[in-house]
Amino acid sequence: MSPSLPLPTAAATPVLGTPHDLPKPPGLTWRVQSREPVGYDVNIVRGLLAPANPVLARACGADGQQPTRCLVVVDDKVHTLYAERIRAYLDAWRVESFWKVLPGDEAAKELDSAVEVTEAMTAMGLLRRTEKVVAVGGGVVLDVAGFAASLYRRGVPYVRVPTTLLGQIDAGIGVKTGVNHGTHKNRLGTYYAxxxxxxDPEFLATVDPRHIVNGTAEIIKMALVKDAALFELLETTFAGAGPQSLAAGGPAATEVISRAIAGMLDELEPNLWEQVLERSVDYGHTFSPSLELRADPPLLHGEAVAVDMAICVALAHHRGLLSADDTDRALRLMHTAGLPITHPVFTTDLLEEALRDAVKHRDGFQRVPLTDGIGRVRFVNDLTREELGRAREFVRQRAAAQGVPEDAGVLAAAS
Ligand SMILES: NC(=O)c1ccc[n+]([C@@H]2O[C@H](COP(=O)([O-])OP(=O)(O)OC[C@H]3O[C@@H](n4cnc5c(N)ncnc54)[C@H](O)[C@@H]3O)[C@@H](O)[C@H]2O)c1
Incomplete structure (x- = not known):
């Protein structure tokens, strides 16, 4: 027997010419995965424009020693009222400021306004990472400026300084930006933190009373969907000092605002990009997007939300989810706040059409949040036209029984 040769092992002796040693051809399919951490701070800061207060300056990257620059995108009314103080503050911190003044109000929330903001960035030669866009205004200016910031060079950093009640407890603290298009609210938009x-609640002192009432709608929403204690606090605050007391400061106002912010952030944080489409913060936002821009004269965002919430209160009541007493309390709170609870534009046909649009927005299901007692929600997917009609009629009769003509809240506040 001849001595046996050691048997080659696959690892030690690749056989030349087999596919193992040939360069691999490029594949045909790749998968790229990445995560972008998002972190931002929300701070209540009184005296934001006091020259000794460093918070805004730091947000602009200023230390008072090295010169810096920023673009201030500011609401026109805020500009009239506060431009001098903002400019003096920034000068004191050696921040060279460039300004873009935008009209507030819904009519100006359009693509052209966002493009104009990007043009202002080009005109000043905004540095892409270190120089900030500082948006100062109500929800409209914040949404437009945030949208522009997300588009410009695919994203430049920005700071939000909300100056309305609605801005401070809602529009100014999430990650959504956008503009209206056609008759559609926020049809074009981005998620951009x-x-x-x-x-700074001190900005509220100059806000028109109707816009304070407007902001209360989103606070009532948070109370209805997750904070029964806030609901009770609102009942006592509105019955005693009235909704305008939220603009005057004081301990109750501070507690209301900070509870509303805490509740809102609690709901937004785990679902910033809305992967989960069952969102309790969508309460009051099922039918209202179709109503807001169609009413003539147009309703404010919070007013439309209130009319939607009133329908949802009735829907919940008819499904046995909300007692008669809590139904009364909810409708009364909205009315005491000065919000409308019905509107003539809201026919059963429009409610049905609005629900159809919401189903598209919510990827094929109704996912309508309804109160399950005050302070809790449950989602339903099987609302019928009959229920919508009955709910509408219920609210209409309640309003009439209280001697409130349709859209009286709006008229009272506007006059
Ligand atoms: N991005 C979000 O997550 C989000 C959430 C809720 C609402 N929104 C949007 O917010 C918008 C509504 O915001 P809004 O209610 O603040 O309206 P708004 O921005 O139109 O402001 C209301 C009015 O108040 C004026 N104003 C602003 N600050 C002032 C001040 N300190 N003193 C005097 N006047 C002042 C404005 O010029 C305007 O006339 C809607 O377009 C809505 O879609 C966005």
Whole structure:
């Protein structure tokens, strides 16, 4: 027997010419995965424009020693009322400011306004990472400026300074930006977090009363969907000092605002990009997007939300989810706040059409949040036209029984 040769093992002796040693051809399919951490601060800061207060300056990357620059995108009314103080503050911190003044109000929330903001960035030669866009205004200016910031060079950092009640407890603290298009609210938009949101309740002192009432709608929403204690606090605050007391400061106002912000952030944080489409913060936002821009004269965002919430209160009541007493309390709170609870544009046909649009927005299901007692929600997917009609009629009769003509809240507040 001849001595046996050691048997080659696959690892030690690749056989030349087999596919193993040939360079691999490129594949035909790749998968790229990445995560972008999002972190931003929301701070309530009184005296934001006091020259000794460093918070806004720091948000602009200023230390008072090295010169810096920023673009201030500011609401026109805020500009009239506060431009001098903002400019003096920024000068004191050696921030060279460039300004873009935008009209507030819904009519100006359009693509052209966002493009104009990007043009202002080009005109000043905004540095892409270090120089900030500082948006100062109500929800409209914040949404437009945030949208522009998300588009410009695919994203530049921005700071939000909300100056209306609705801005401070809602529009200014999430990550959504957008503009209206056609008759559709926020049809074009992005998710784009600010670096920080700085909330100074002192801005509320100059806000028109109707816009304070407007902001209360989103606070009532948070109370209805997750904070029964906030609901009770609102009942006592509105019955005693009235909704305008939220603009005057004081301990109750501070507690209301901070509870509303906490509740809102609690709901937004785990679902910033809305992967989960069952969102309790969508309460009051099922039918209202179709109503808001169609009413003539147009309703404010919070007013449309209130009319939607009133329908949802009735829907919940008819499904046995909300007692007669809590149904009364909810409708009364909206009315005491000065919000409308019905509107003539809201026919059963429009409610049905609005629900159809919401189903598209919510990827094929109704996912309508309804109160399950005050302070809790449950989602339903089987609302019928009959229920919508009955709910509408219920609210209409309640309003009439209280001697409230349709859209009286709007008229009272506007006059
Ligand atoms: N991005 C979000 O997550 C989000 C959430 C809720 C609402 N929104 C949007 O917010 C918008 C509504 O925001 P809004 O109610 O603040 O309206 P708004 O921005 O139109 O402001 C209301 C009015 O108040 C004026 N104003 C602003 N600050 C002032 C001040 N301190 N003193 C005096 N006047 C002042 C404005 O010029 C305007 O006339 C809607 O377009 C809505 O879609 C966005």
């Amino acid at each position: 600010p670096e920080t949101a700085l909330i």
